[in-house]
Amino acid sequence: MEEKGQLRVGFDVGGTFTDGVLMQGRNVLSKAKSLTTQDVTGGIVEALDEVLTKSGANPAHVAMVSLGTTHTTNALIERRNLNQVGIFRLGAPATTAIPPLTGWPEDLKQAIGGSELVHIIRGGSEYDGRDIVPLDTKAIDDACRSMKGKVDSVAITGVFSPIINDHEERAAKIVRDVLGDDVHITLSHRIATISLLERENSTILNASVISVMQRAVKSLRSAVRERGIDAPLFIVQNDGSVMSADYAVDYPIFTVASGPAASVRGAVYLSGIEDGVVVDIGGTSTDVAYIVNGFPRESSITATIGGVKTNIRCPDLLSIALGGGTIIKHDGNDVSSLGPESVGYNLVRLGKSFGGPLLTVHDTAVALGKLQQKLDVFKTSYATHPDKIAAVPKPLINAAWAKIKTTIEEVIDKMKTTPEPVPAIFIGGGAMVVPKENIAGVSEVLSPDHFEVGGAVGTTIAEIGAYAEGVVDLDIDDRDEAIARVTEHAKDNAALAGAIRDTVEVIDVEEIPFTYMPGKREKIRIRVKGQVLR
Amino acid sequence: MNKPNLSARGILKDWGITNFRVIDKKAISEITLGASILATGGGGDPEIGLLWTYKVLDEGKEILMVDPMDVPDEIQTASTACLGAAIVLTEKPPSSDVLSLAMERLETYLGRKIQATIPLECGGVNSPVSYAAAGEMGVPVIDVDGMNRAFPELQMTSWVTHGMHSSPTVSVDNRKNVTVIDTGDDDVLAETLARRAAMAYGGISWIATYPLTGRQLKETSILNSQSIAWAIGRAVMHARQEHLDPIGELLKSLKEERNVEGFRVFRGKIIDINRDFGSETNKGFTLGTVTLDGIDSYKGQTATLNFQNEWLNLRVDGKVLCLPPDLIAILDSETGEPIRTDIMKYGYRGTVVLIPAHERMRTSRGIEMFGPRHFGYNLDYVPVEELNTNGGDD
Numbered sequence: 001m002e003e004k005g006q007l008r009v010g011f012d013v014g015g016t017f018t019d020g021v022l023m024q025g026r027n028v029l030s031k032a033k034s035l036t037t038q039d040v041t042g043g044i045v046e047a048l049d050e051v052l053t054k055s056g057a058n059p060a061h062v063a064m065v066s067l068g069t070t071h072t073t074n075a076l077i078e079r080r081n082l083n084q085v086g087i088f089r090l091g092a093p094a095t096t097a098i099p100p101l102t103g104w105p106e107d108l109k110q111a112i113g114g115s116e117l118v119h120i121i122r123g124g125s126e127y128d129g130r131d132i133v134p135l136d137t138k139a140i141d142d143a144c145r146s147m148k149g150k151v152d153s154v155a156i157t158g159v160f161s162p163i164i165n166d167h168e169e170r171a172a173k174i175v176r177d178v179l180g181d182d183v184h185i186t187l188s189h190r191i192a193t194i195s196l197l198e199r200e201n202s203t204i205l206n207a208s209v210i211s212v213m214q215r216a217v218k219s220l221r222s223a224v225r226e227r228g229i230d231a232p233l234f235i236v237q238n239d240g241s242v243m244s245a246d247y248a249v250d251y252p253i254f255t256v257a258s259g260p261a262a263s264v265r266g267a268v269y270l271s272g273i274e275d276g277v278v279v280d281i282g283g284t285s286t287d288v289a290y291i292v293n294g295f296p297r298e299s300s301i302t303a304t305i306g307g308v309k310t311n312i313r314c315p316d317l318l319s320i321a322l323g324g325g326t327i328i329k330h331d332g333n334d335v336s337s338l339g340p341e342s343v344g345y346n347l348v349r350l351g352k353s354f355g356g357p358l359l360t361v362h363d364t365a366v367a368l369g370k371l372q373q374k375l376d377v378f379k380t381s382y383a384t385h386p387d388k389i390a391a392v393p394k395p396l397i398n399a400a401w402a403k404i405k406t407t408i409e410e411v412i413d414k415m416k417t418t419p420e421p422v423p424a425i426f427i428g429g430g431a432m433v434v435p436k437e438n439i440a441g442v443s444e445v446l447s448p449d450h451f452e453v454g455g456a457v458g459t460t461i462a463e464i465g466a467y468a469e470g471v472v473d474l475d476i477d478d479r480d481e482a483i484a485r486v487t488e489h490a491k492d493n494a495a496l497a498g499a500i501r502d503t504v505e506v507i508d509v510e511e512i513p514f515t516y517m518p519g520k521r522e523k524i525r526i527r528v529k530g531q532v533l534r
Numbered sequence: 535m536n537k538p539n540l541s542a543r544g545i546l547k548d549w550g551i552t553n554f555r556v557i558d559k560k561a562i563s564e565i566t567l568g569a570s571i572l573a574t575g576g577g578g579d580p581e582i583g584l585l586w587t588y589k590v591l592d593e594g595k596e597i598l599m600v601d602p603m604d605v606p607d608e609i610q611t612a613s614t615a616c617l618g619a620a621i622v623l624t625e626k627p628p629s630s631d632v633l634s635l636a637m638e639r640l641e642t643y644l645g646r647k648i649q650a651t652i653p654l655e656c657g658g659v660n661s662p663v664s665y666a667a668a669g670e671m672g673v674p675v676i677d678v679d680g681m682n683r684a685f686p687e688l689q690m691t692s693w694v695t696h697g698m699h700s701s702p703t704v705s706v707d708n709r710k711n712v713t714v715i716d717t718g719d720d721d722v723l724a725e726t727l728a729r730r731a732a733m734a735y736g737g738i739s740w741i742a743t744y745p746l747t748g749r750q751l752k753e754t755s756i757l758n759s760q761s762i763a764w765a766i767g768r769a770v771m772h773a774r775q776e777h778l779d780p781i782g783e784l785l786k787s788l789k790e791e792r793n794v795e796g797f798r799v800f801r802g803k804i805i806d807i808n809r810d811f812g813s814e815t816n817k818g819f820t821l822g823t824v825t826l827d828g829i830d831s832y833k834g835q836t837a838t839l840n841f842q843n844e845w846l847n848l849r850v851d852g853k854v855l856c857l858p859p860d861l862i863a864i865l866d867s868e869t870g871e872p873i874r875t876d877i878m879k880y881g882y883r884g885t886v887v888l889i890p891a892h893e894r895m896r897t898s899r900g901i902e903m904f905g906p907r908h909f910g911y912n913l914d915y916v917p918v919e920e921l922n923t924n925g926g927d928d
Binding site: 091092093094095096097098099102103124126127128130132133159160194195196197198290297309316410413414415416417418419513523 | 579581582585586588589619621622624625626627628629630632666708709710736737803804805809827829830880881883
């Protein structure tokens with residue numbers, strides 16, 4: 001029998017389905033799939049009721065509720081319910097050649113209040129900590145007065161604030177004094193790293209979705225409380241770890257890659273593999289991620305959110321058009337290509353296994369006897385017309401199967417960083433219809449139980465990730481001391497996001513030199529993780 | 535700081551030029567992409583220069599480009615550029631008037647009016663920045679530069695190898711601090727001083743340099759280098775839209791525009807980056823070696839490249855395939871986007887393309903100033919065409 005503190009509930013909100021799981025330790029006690037609703041919250045509540053009912057668990061024993069969500073992404077894409085954002089850049093006389101909101105889609109710009117709310121203030125720092133010019137506090141004060149009643153959220157971005165945050169903090173104090181406690185303030189040094197325009201964009205986007213996240217958290221909290229659950233709420237962030245809901249309200253932009261990141265973490269958790277590749281095979285496409293120390297490797301390419309370039313850290317995913325419904329094009333018994341078209345959810349109408357006209361990846365697996373269980377999603381057997389499958393020439397099936405195998409091998413190889421074989425975790429609805437034996441470059445292929453709700457499982461891993469950065473001059477600073485300093489900062493950030501401070505450990509140290517500059521200056525970036533529960 | 539009395543059209547009218555090209559947003563994005571590819575792994579992030587140029591165009595300012603051969607011999611031109619740490623630029627973009635100020639002070643020092651800008655190099659930063667500056671100042675851009683690639687130092691130009699000098703150079707910052715550098719014919723010292731000024735300013739400086747007359751620039755520049763970058767950028771963007779092979783289209787455009795063969799010689803992914811601070815501490819450049827493991831038809835082969843901000847040389851399985859000043863680009867195979875030395879990471883995948891340097895970069899003085907031995911390789915320069923007689927994949 002379970003006790004208080006042993007149960008965790010997790011949800012993964014996808015485009016079509018919302019998955020829910022109730023976990024005890026590593027065991028999945030119950031799982032549910034509901035249709036994702038327009039308001040997102042409705043689908044979550046439905047899945048919550050289902051996992052509670054199915055398991056018969058005592059809601060009072062739930063210690064943690066977590067979710068991977070699309071609330072913020074949807075709001076930004078649809079330009080819905082956004083905050084009115086007062087925008088401060090601390091950087092004049094530098095930076096004026098490119099004012100804030102340059103390059104933004106016009107409708108998004110208008111949805112957050114437009115250019116009238118933009119103020120470029122004299123201030124900011126040089127990389128070595130000197131002021132560019134002293135901060136013009138009077139100008140901030142004046143600007144705040146002019147924005148009274150027009151803004152409910154403020155974004156402040158100072159030049160070199162990831163290194164020296166003093167000007168941003170001082171500006172925030174003035175904003176607080178003039179505009180009061182009800183206005184949300186986002187400071188750029190808490191959002192992203194060096195690269196002013198992308199960090200500023202990230203900061204403004206964050207400021208614009210705070211109320212969206214606030215409302216989502218509020219309604220979810222009351223929904224779980226109504227069901228007798230008295231447990232803290234956590235939201236999955238872009239690295240696949242979680243953060244406390246209160247922290248997520250301040251930093252909603254950290255949830256834009258919540259879904260895919262949760263899937264990767266779920267694969268890690270279910271398989272116990274911490275380094276390797278995760279191959280998430282769906283109906284129309286396959287996403288491949290690389291895991292390092294249990295977390296998805298970060299992409300170094302800028303993430304575009306709602307049409308705006310940001311430097312928010314997101315998982316490095318490689319997608320290819322191969323899924324269970326992918327159409328196999330052939331000329332006689334020769335395969336000319338796999339897709340890129342897919343029959344998608346029309347598999348049950350168009351695939352040969354179901355009496356349809358088209359040969360798909362699913363059908364090859366059926367022909368080779370790889371499927372023995374029914375497909376959850378389709379609520380039907382894996383094949384209703386075995387005669388149709390039997391009529392497909394064996395050489396064509398073999399050629400298609402070989403082609404699927406090399407396609408998967410190539411995409412895995414593209415994500416690898418060493419020639420040595422690594423373990424691969426195959427998850428997703430399509431995982432059962434692709435080759436898993438003798439995959440080149442792979443030491444073993446695992447498809448753990450419950451892989452179809454891997455994302456929801458991934459949200460229940462009670463770990464919090466955080467990072468910090470600093471710039472050092474190795475001619476002056478001691479490298480070890482500098483790393484220790486940045487590490488402490490990263491640990492503080494993890495604690496702020498909800499981790500127990502003394503459980504926080506370093507997972508990655510990265511050093512990036514400054515080019516075109518004399519001396520040994522470099523940026524140090526340290527990632528840490530810590531535990532939510534003892 | 536802008537001079538509203540000047541306009542690029544007015545200047546061209548004075549020169550009697552009726553044939554020029556209007557640079558719009560599409561044009562500058564194509565030129566910048568092409569220049570980033572020719573920047574051979576260096577040249578910095580194009581974003582800031584592009585957004586600045588877009589803003590200049592949005593303000594209704596015109597940017598016009600003319601052919602060097604149409605430019606009168608006696609007019610005064612100068613190059614405009616950003617010099618300093620790329621990472622500082624991404625954090626601290628300029629004010630709109632920095633390059634106008636540098637040009638103005640150079641005019642004062644020279645006692646002559648400057649009537650056109652000439653880009654210094656092909657690079658993500660310095661290519662669009664020259665156009666933005668021309669738009670801000672109301673002067674035309676001339677279709678030349680000093681490298682048709684990027685190089686780490688100010689003196690590494692066809693101008694210097696053909697007897698011109700970067701002095702006098704004016705270096706300014708956002709706070710309107712001004713440094714005049716006049717080292718006569720010592721171009722290496724000018725580079726050292728310019729870099730020190732950039733450091734003292736906070737990592738980035740804005741310079742007006744290489745004051746050249748119309749006649750001098752015709753005789754010593756890489757002619758039509760902007761058109762070359764433009765053609766390459768246009769070809770790659772076209773390939774993206776039409777889902778063609780961007781690298782094949784790039785090589786075709788190179789053949790059409792310059793009548794030279796480029797070489798597609800390797801495809802792989804980065805498996806090791808070894809950045810070396812050690813001996814070059816005071817030179818101010820990132821040196822290192824990157825290793826790529828072959829993929830697809832190159833499986834089993836290993837490519838190594840040395841870099842000093844830009845890619846310098848390429849070896850595949852120990853065999854030298856490219857030496858400076860010939861160009862190396864590592865391009866994303868699907869998009870043709872260049873992979874830069876400052877942002878490359880483990881696992882990046884790309885195709886290695888080699889391009890012969892322009893003839894004016896290959897003179898004996900050029901090989902001495904920026905050939906293999908200058909960068910510390912005990913190797914004689916051999917042109918990339920001779921190192922790749924089998925012609926690569928194309």
